[in-house]
Amino acid sequence: PSEPFFVPKGDRKAVFDVPNNDFLVERFRPVADELGTRFGEDTQVRVPVRNISFPDLSFVMELGRRDNFSLFIPRHREMGSRLIDIFMGMRTFDDFLAVSVYARDRVNPYLFVYALSVAILHRPDTKGLQLPPLTEIFPEKYVDGGLFERAREESSILSEGARVPIEIPLDYTATDLEEEHRVAYFREDLGINLHHWHWHLVYPFSANRTIVEKDRRGELFYYMHQQIVARYNFERLCNRLGRVKRLLNFRDPIEEGYFPKLDTLVASRNWASRHSGAKLSDISREVDQLRFDLQDLDRWRDRIIEAIHLGRVINNRGENVDLTETGGIDILGNMVEASIISINQNLYGDFHNFGHVAIALAHDPDHRHLETFSVMGDPATAMRDPVFYRWHATIDDLFQMHKRTLPRYTPAQLDYQGIRISNIEITTTGAGKNELRTFWQQNDIDLSRGMDFAPRGSVFARFTQLAHAPFQYKITVENSGNERRMGTVRIFMAPKFDERGLPMLFRDQRLLFIELDKFQVTLNNSRSNTITRDSSKSSITIPFERTFRDLEARPTNQGELAAFNYCGCGWPEHMLVPKGSQEGFIAQLFVMVSNIADDRVDGSAPGQGTCSESSSFCGIRDKRYPDKRSMGFPFDRMPRTGVETLQQFLTPNMAVTDVRIVFNNRVQAPRAVSNTI
Ligand code: CUO
Known part of the structure; x- marks a missing residue:
């Protein structure tokens, strides 16, 4: 830089x-x-x-x-x-x-x-020191390599005031001949990739134990990535693509090719591409002191699956450790990833990380071409590649295998006695009831920090992203008890129909529910408590400015300073709502008010404290994860016997309504650019 x-x-x-x-x-x-x-x-x-x-x-x-x-x-x-x-x-x-x-x-x-x-x-x-967005430090990890020549040209010929943003077309890595390209806007979104990079900074899998050992980090590895796969599948269904297939046989050719068209400015190389039909190989690279076989991956997976089915793992000292109802997923998360706090890396290996490596080196497994890894080898770029989702579907499948062994939630665990939701709806300005609106939005980012050129000054790239109109939830809740009570509102959404246009089976649909929001409320003892909540408050997102800009305003007190940098981690707000379709994509909105007694964590609550906006995906710095329930509750386990549909799953403290996501193919001009120009 x-x-x-x-x-x-x-x-x-x-x-x-x-x-x-x-x-x-x-x-x-x-x-x-x-x-x-x-x-x-x-x-x-x-x-x-x-x-x-x-x-x-x-x-x-x-x-x-x-x-x-x-x-x-x-x-x-x-x-x-x-x-x-x-x-x-x-x-x-x-x-x-x-x-x-x-x-x-x-x-x-x-x-x-x-x-x-x-x-x-x-x-x-x-704690108060700000990290500049990685898009500015290393723009080459995010934008088309050809852009930098043009940026240099722009900067050397024109004075700062006369420069115009260089436009990056939405479709620059492939054409629609490649089906997978229909969801490139999701995979290549800058905000999504920045979130993923930042998440792995907050939850590194290798560093001093005091940094790695955070409350429920293994479980959060599972949940945050499960939600990415769910969101990707939701997005695929909006684009008439089937759900992503797991990468089960490591010897099969990988159908999905990817040509990132990114340069590495530092290494003066292109990031390697992967042609369609590429095969994985054993890895043997002196230069990286790295050697492992695809059979190692097979073996580790077999051992992980065996442990899941036995309901226990073997730790470093050879002792059995049970995969319990609440703690098992945390052990598995760290073990599958694998982080340095894996319970036994000798036995269960480094499955997820080495999967990334094997895929990232498919083009030069023995270094004969002197090539380095592709985008799958870097958390800042991995989510661009379609194979990322196939790999993470494979990883998620292991976690789901464990979740299927757990006792089902009983109606008593799901219900909140005396609390009943009587109505839910969504309002979007200028749209019909229960309608969400999406469109394209252009934005500018400054490339100049990441480039060394003279004369200096800002050079902007203009890119196009999915966005949605802000909306509001309105939830009506009855409290028939005599006292005020607290609860946690949990809002999710999933597609209503499957790839063939048939209503989804609940056992499939539960894995597609994406979290939209989670917050605590106090309910008066009355027939109707009306809760209104803005979409911008979501428990998974951070605002646009947070994702892309240096924050100019310094936090003012110690408390704010303490949590400040967690701010960079969070799903970008503009990607909260899946694209939908021009004719209107039908989804189901789910709202639940759960019993606070089973949710509350001492000293920590969703969204409370500065920069805890994305607490569902990122946790809160120096605090415990702010929700005691298993992550993904109530959809993280198989439904109780007899429940085949979403309707049958509902207890009185839950409600469901259909919503339409209507996509408009217009492009909105950039919003006011940052004050840093
Ligand atoms: Cu985030 Cu595979 O864990 O990329």
């Missing part, structure tokens, strides 16, 4: 005063003054850097400056953990700053930004 990572965008003209002889890499020493002048022009802020004795970075520097970095490759992962440890181990902020500046000029930039981001998210003294 050409901009100093630490300096907020408002104060862009800043340089680091590095002590003594340690200015940039030694090779550039002869031109140091010249460089200092060029980058120091108009300097307003000088950041002094302490002279400290620097830690040994030799292991971390074994990854070349111009190589790509993958969290999924164990050796890279170890380097990441080492660097995170170094950053976390600095006793004061000044020491941390000094070592960061020192590392920045030596370490591979992808590795550096990853480790620095994790450290900033977890150090107590950097």
Whole structure:
């Protein structure tokens, strides 16, 4: 990155005063003054850097400056953990700053930004420090590679005020000849990919245990990715595509090809493509010190499945540990992923991560072509590739296998005695009752932080995304008890019909329910409590500004500071509602008010605290997950015997209504651009 990572965008003209002889890499020493002048022009802020004795970075520097970095490759992962440890181990902020500046000029930039981001998210003294969006640091992970030449052209010929945004067409990676391309707008959405990257920063699977061991992280790995697959399937049904197929046989050719058309600016390479019909192979790459066979994946999966069916796993000491009704899923999540807190990595391996690796290296499994991994090897880019969803459908299937072994929820567990929902509806301004509206929206992002060019200043890329009109839920609830009572409102939506246009079986539909919102309410003891709630308040989303912009406004008090950076994690608000269809896609809206006694967690509640907007997907920093129920409740388990349809599943504290999602193929011009231009 050409901009100093630490300096907020408002104060862009800043340089680091590095002590003594340690200015940039030694090779550039002869031109140091010249460089200092060029980058120091108009300097307003000088950041002094302490002279400290620097830690040994030799292991971390074994990854070349111009190589790509993958969290999924164990050796890279170890380097990441080492660097995170170094950053976390600095006793004061000044020491941390000094070592960061020192590392920045030596370490591979992808590795550096990853480790620095994790450290900033977890150090107590950097809680208020903002992470710039990754789209700005490494725009090449998000936009068509051809764009950068044009951006350079624009910037070198025109002054900042005269530059116009460079438009990225919606369809640039494929055509409709490829069926899968119909859902490219979802896979390639910048906000979705930023969310996924940020989620993995907040929940790294490899680092110091104190960072990794967060409340219910294994379960959240399951739930957040289950919801991604559910949302993708919902989106597919809107586009007349069938639900995504699991990747069951690792020797079968993979039908879905993907040509990302992304460059790596650092490595000066294209991200590798995968042709349709590509096959996976055993991996043997000296360069990555990586060797494993597809049979290892088979073996790990067999052992995981055996453990699920036995209802217990074997830990590192050879002892049996039961997969219990509430805690089993957390053990499985960490074990399947696998995170360093896997209960037994020798036995259950590294199934999910090595699946990413095998797919990411399908084009050069033994490094004979000197190629590196493809988009599946990086959480910042993986969701672009159709195979991501096939892989995560496979992973989710393991979790569902476990969920199918659990006792079904009884009506008593689902119901909330004395609470009855009498009506639910959705209102969208300018639309009929229970109608949702979607359309295309253009937006601009600044590429300049991630590019080193002169003259400097902003250069914008204009991209097109799905969006929806804001809407409101109105829920009428009766409380027949004598007292006020609290409850948790849980709102989900799923397609009503399957691929053939037939009403969905509940046992299939429950896996397609996507969470829209979750919040606590107090109900008066009256016939009708009316609850209204804006869609923008959703428990899974963060606002557009949060996803894409540096936040200019600094938080004002300690409490806000504490939670500030969790803000970057969250489903982008513009992708809350699936696309629907022009004729109107019929979905079912589900609302439930559950009994607070079974929901409440001491000291933590959904959406409470600053920057806890996306608490359902991201949790809340330094707090327990704010909902005691199993994640995905009430749809996470098989329905009780006799329940074949959604209607039969309902208890009085639940309600369902049909909604239509109407898509309009018009493109809305960009909203007001950020105040950073
Ligand atoms: Cu998020 Cu596979 O875990 O990418």
